[in-house]
Amino acid sequence: MAVASSSDITGEKQTFKIRRLEISDKRKGYMELLGQLTVTGSVTDDEFDQRFKEISSHGDDHLICVIEDEPSGRIAATGSVMIEKKFLRNCGKVGHIEDVAVDSEFRGKRLGKRVVEFLTDHCRAMGCYKVILDCGVEKKEFYEKCELVNKGIQMSKYF
Template sequence: MAENGFQSACTYIYDPAILLRLTSSTFQAEYKNGVKPLNPGENLKLRPLCLEDYDKGYLQLLSQLTSVGDVTREQFEDRFNKMKACDDTYYITVIEDLTSKQVIGSATLVKEQKFIHGSTARARVEDVVVSDSCRGKQLGKV
C-alpha cells in the first residue's frame, strides 16, 4: 500500500487522489449506521476501478445489474485502457471488501463535454450496483 492508502501496484482508471480531495461537505445524502462516503464500512475500501478487478469479481458484480456477456481478460484490459485514455471522462468507482478481496459495489460517472450551457461539461451517473449479498447497507448511496 502506498502512503495514501491506495495500492501503488494497481493501474487505476483515474487518479485515486481525486477521492482524497473530497470532503464531507461534498456529500448531501444522509447516511446511517456510521456509513460515510469515504468510509463505507469496516473492511470496505472505496477506490477507482483497477485492472486487477477482473480477478476480483467486477464483471460478475455487473452481471447482477445487466447482461455482461463473455468478456475475456484481453477484452477487459483493452476496454479499460481505452476508457483510461479518455482522460477526464470515465470515473468508475468501486467498493472492495478487503476481507474477501472482491468488488462488492460499483458506480460510473461519465463526464461529457458540451457546446451548450456555455461550453461546459455535464456528468451522469450510470451502472450503480451493489452485490446482492451486501444490499441494504446504504452502499448504493456511497
C-alpha cells in the first residue's frame, strides 16, 4: 500500500492511502463517490457484497483501487482497470481504465493522477502492451497530464 501526504488549503496535513477496494468501503462513502461520476442506483449491502465477491474472483484481471483519507476514513478517489486478453500482439494484454472519480471535497490534491498512475503501473506489471481509457472531451487535458495520448474517438451504444 502506498501512502501519500499533501497539504490542504488550511495548511493541515492530510494522509492518503491508495489500495485495493475492500468490502467495508461501501460504509466509507464509496457508492456516494461513484454517484459523483454517474448514476449508481440504490445498491443494497447484499448487492454490493455479491458484486464485490464476483469482481474479486477475477483476481488481478479486474482491479478497483481507492484512495482513503486516513484521518476521516472516507474514500476520496477511485478507479478501476480490467485486463483484456487478446490474440493480437502475440496473445498480448490490454488494460482498460474506467470509473476514475475524485470526491469534490478532495479535488486539486492530485489524487486522480495518483489513481491513474496506480492503475497504469498495475497494467505494466501484468504485462499489458498498452492501457486505454475513454473520457469526455472536458477531461482530455487532465488525462494528457497523466501521460495518456488521444488516439481516436469513443463510440457507445447504451441498452
